[in-house]
Amino acid sequence: MEAHNPTGVAIGQEVPKPVSAVIFDMDGLLLDTEGAYTVAQQRILDRFCRTFTWELKALMMGRQPQEGARVLLEALQLTPEEITPEQFLAERDALLRDVFPDSPLMPGAERLVRHLAAHRVPIALATGSSQSQFALKTSKHGELFGLFNRVITGDMVHRAKPDPAIFLAAAEGFPLPQPTPGSVLVFEDAPNGVEAALAAGMRVVMVPYPGMPEEISRGCGATAVFASLEDFKPEQWGLPPYTDSST
Numbered sequence: 001m002e003a004h005n006p007t008g009v010a011i012g013q014e015v016p017k018p019v020s021a022v023i024f025d026m027d028g029l030l031l032d033t034e035g036a037y038t039v040a041q042q043r044i045l046d047r048f049c050r051t052f053t054w055e056l057k058a059l060m061m062g063r064q065p066q067e068g069a070r071v072l073l074e075a076l077q078l079t080p081e082e083i084t085p086e087q088f089l090a091e092r093d094a095l096l097r098d099v100f101p102d103s104p105l106m107p108g109a110e111r112l113v114r115h116l117a118a119h120r121v122p123i124a125l126a127t128g129s130s131q132s133q134f135a136l137k138t139s140k141h142g143e144l145f146g147l148f149n150r151v152i153t154g155d156m157v158h159r160a161k162p163d164p165a166i167f168l169a170a171a172e173g174f175p176l177p178q179p180t181p182g183s184v185l186v187f188e189d190a191p192n193g194v195e196a197a198l199a200a201g202m203r204v205v206m207v208p209y210p211g212m213p214e215e216i217s218r219g220c221g222a223t224a225v226f227a228s229l230e231d232f233k234p235e236q237w238g239l240p241p242y243t244d245s246s247t
């Protein structure tokens, strides 16, 4: 007679640890800001006759602003005589200043954040955006973003994604006893973010920003990849299931 195996995991295979805390990325994951970045950056690059491809976007997204601009201009072989990272950022900020306060939420974001907060699952935010960008982008969603136990912005850490520092700093804010990295689940839309979370020893659900080619997201090594946050089933990760009607 076959032994009863309630876990659904093959005998000898490691049972996945239930998730005890969650860290969210912001841009492109909770907030729909990446499309606006693409439009603004292409507009700047137009005068240098350069195309802002998905490969370039994947290279820079998730990084701190200064670092992202430096990496982009270097990849495009644009010299400081043509445009410096500072000039690029000043132009980009001017184009996006009026757009960011209207940043919409990504599908499924509000439901998941509110669900976890209601069930007292510790949640933190780790974004490459600066403190001032964070304030601008979340200005219409203050109550929702106030639910996070801790918010770490790119200017609060010395090393940007893909370095794990930002996720380790975010996890330090979780209530005691501190969860082990292996019991923390990170949600990310960007390859640099996935790399950073994996380097922190955490599991990662990747929800690639819409339009990202599969050959980019496939190679990131995320624990799971979903097309939308709406496809995430909390109970499959040891988290409380949704009990409202849209399940």
Ligand SMILES: O=P(O)(O)OC[C@@H](O)CO
Binding pocket: 025, 026, 027, 028, 037, 060, 061, 062, 063, 064, 065, 068, 126, 127, 128, 129, 190, 193
């Ligand atoms: O880390 P996130 O929240 O994606 O922010 C990065 C931002 O600089 C845009 O790519």
Ligand SMILES: [Mg+2]
Binding pocket: 025, 026, 027, 028, 029, 061, 062, 188, 189, 190, 193
């Ligand atoms: Mg992101």
